Amino acid sequence: MPVQVRPRADYSNLMIIDSHTHIDITLESAPELKDTLFINARENGVAAMVQIAAHVDSYEYSRSLSHSPTPVPVFYTIGMHPGEAHESDTSAGIHFAREHKDDPKFIGIGEIGLEYYYAKEHAQIQKKVFREYLDLAAELGKPVVIHSRDAFEDTLSILESYQNDINILIHCFTGDREQMEEYMKRGFYISFSGILTFKNAKAIQEAALHTPLDKILIETDAPFLAPSPMRGKTNQPAYLWHTFEYLAKLRNLPVDEISLTLVENTLAFYGIPFLP
Numbered sequence: 001m002p003v004q005v006r007p008r009a010d011y012s013n014l015m016i017i018d019s020h021t022h023i024d025i026t027l028e029s030a031p032e033l034k035d036t037l038f039i040n041a042r043e044n045g046v047a048a049m050v051q052i053a054a055h056v057d058s059y060e061y062s063r064s065l066s067h068s069p070t071p072v073p074v075f076y077t078i079g080m081h082p083g084e085a086h087e088s089d090t091s092a093g094i095h096f097a098r099e100h101k102d103d104p105k106f107i108g109i110g111e112i113g114l115e116y117y118y119a120k121e122h123a124q125i126q127k128k129v130f131r132e133y134l135d136l137a138a139e140l141g142k143p144v145v146i147h148s149r150d151a152f153e154d155t156l157s158i159l160e161s162y163q164n165d166i167n168i169l170i171h172c173f174t175g176d177r178e179q180m181e182e183y184m185k186r187g188f189y190i191s192f193s194g195i196l197t198f199k200n201a202k203a204i205q206e207a208a209l210h211t212p213l214d215k216i217l218i219e220t221d222a223p224f225l226a227p228s229p230m231r232g233k234t235n236q237p238a239y240l241w242h243t244f245e246y247l248a249k250l251r252n253l254p255v256d257e258i259s260l261t262l263v264e265n266t267l268a269f270y271g272i273p274f275l276p
């Protein structure tokens with residue numbers, strides 16, 4: 001039996017897109033989801049997923065998954081997680097991306113960025129790799145998905161020289177209203193994860209209340225950060241519903257209106273012409 005997350009029948013025609021998920025890592029941490037992850041997603045209104053390949057092992061997996069007959073269409077990005085940049089073959093993603101640049105399912109570069117919470121001692125390497133992948137995005141004409149943790153100032157200063165040429169998304173936004181406004185001044189998109197629903201996430205909720213509607217995306221970042229009331233469980237795309245509903249209530253908007261807006265924003269940011 002698939003999990004049922006959507007609480008009300010009148011939601012049944014709504015669509016949402018999981019703009020950032022890690023299906024390979026989710027199935028590694030919860031192998032029992034192998035047969036249900038996609039069905040659960042489809043049953044709960046997920047119309048598409050963006051599989052983020054930010055590790056060398058994920059590239060070929062993601063490409064091949066995106067071309068498999070899954071119950072929900074999958075697109076993918078190629079990147080290098082900043083927390084692993086110092087111990088990875090960082091050129092592999094660059095080669096892979098160039099080789100598959102014309103694949104219609106390959107829609108962005110990411111996640112890339114700066115991780116100072118876990119790996120600040122490798123900041124210099126992270127910055128170098130971050131710039132290499134930003135150059136790659138500019139070269140290929142693809143948008144970028146940014147991971148930035150405890151690195152707001154450095155992230156902004158590096159992105160400054162790219163912001164006129166590339167679509168930029170700050171994934172899993174965990175800043176406050178002031179940081180959100182700095183991002184908006186530069187034309188970035190921001191994406192809210194399950195953290196938005198946490199009781200203690202007041203600053204993030206305040207930011208979400210004031211973010212221009214045409215700049216918001218939502219994501220699971222599965223298997224991490226399951227939203228309330230699933231907090232602590234292995235996250236999966238079906239649970240995006242909780243984050244969506246929280247945002248709709250916070251903004252006091254009709255669910256059909258905000259679902260359409262979020263889908264449009266996701267398609268616009270990634271440059272997806274239509275859903276298969």
Ligand SMILES: [Zn+2]
Nearest residue numbers: 020052111221
């Ligand atoms: Zn991620």
